[in-house]
Amino acid sequence: MKLGGSLVLCNKRWFVIMWNRWLLHRYYGCCCIAIICRDGRQLSDDEIVGMLIGLLLAGQHTSSTTSAWLGFFIAGNKELQDQAYGEQVTVRGHDLPPLEFDQLKSLEFLDRSLKETLRLRPPIMTMMRMVKTPQVVGGYTVPVGHQLCVSPTVNSRLEEVWDNPQLFNPDRFLDKSAADSEKFAYIPFGAGRHRCVGESFAYMQIKTIWSVLLTKYEFSLIDGYFPPVNYSTMIHTPTRPVISYKRR
Ligand code: HEM
Secondary structure (H helix, E strand, C coil): CCCCEEEEEECCEEEEEECCHHHHHHHCCCCCCCEECCCCCECCHHHHHHHHHHHHHHHHHHHHHHHHHHHHHHHCCHHHHHHHHHHHHHHHCCCCCCCCHHHHHHCHHHHHHHHHHHHHCCCECCEEEECCCCEEECCEEECCCCEEEECHHHHCCCCCCCCCCCCCCHHHHCCCCHHHHCCCCCCCCCCHHHCCCCHHHHHHHHHHHHHHHHHHEEEECHHHCCCCEECCCCECEECCCCCEEEEC
């Protein structure tokens, strides 16, 4: 295994991960991960495993569900799908060679479509926080020890903030949108200290997945079936996610 130096962000503190054979052998006598906090404390194996499981879970269902919803929005609107396909041809060329990493940023329409998917179907619907100091909200004081909850799903649909909020319209992000002017109007990745660390990675993987799928297949809804949201799971998945596709 080739080992080198790297950094990871956890709980907003920087830990140095030393992928270094010497260190690993010195402390563990084997090849695994050693993480040293800034204060010099070494994390236990349990803490490291916990962090990795957290990363895996935080990144997997959120991304796959978002990817599925994006598929339904695209399948349900032929015009949008043609536009997304056309963008692939423009960016990659007519014979559609394999996607290159640098081309991802030029896929602006796909980017906006993903952004709009996350507005209407944020996989995490609520974020809870324990109140540590009294908080005044809308004239009410929330006492210490109580829970506060913020919901991207609600914030993304506020009539007073968004134009025609129920409409899937990727072009709403072409101009200055509520996401720019209202601090917490658009928060699918959360906000503040525990904001998602995987946003860029999520965009990269979902855009890659759909670049491949869009160029290979044409999608449509089966008898117009657009799945309702399954609110019984923590990550809000499409209920009975079936879709029709044919090879291009
Ligand atoms: C569409 C994809 C994703 C969405 C919508 C999403 C959303 C979120 C949200 C809302 C939070 C904040 C939770 C809170 O404040 O209670 C969060 C935190 C987090 N996310 Fe994501 N996430 C996505 C993908 C990823 C990926 C791909 C990774 C890692 C590879 C990741 C890693 C994390 C981690 C580690 C945290 C906790 C950060 C902390 O507590 O400091 N997420 N994510």
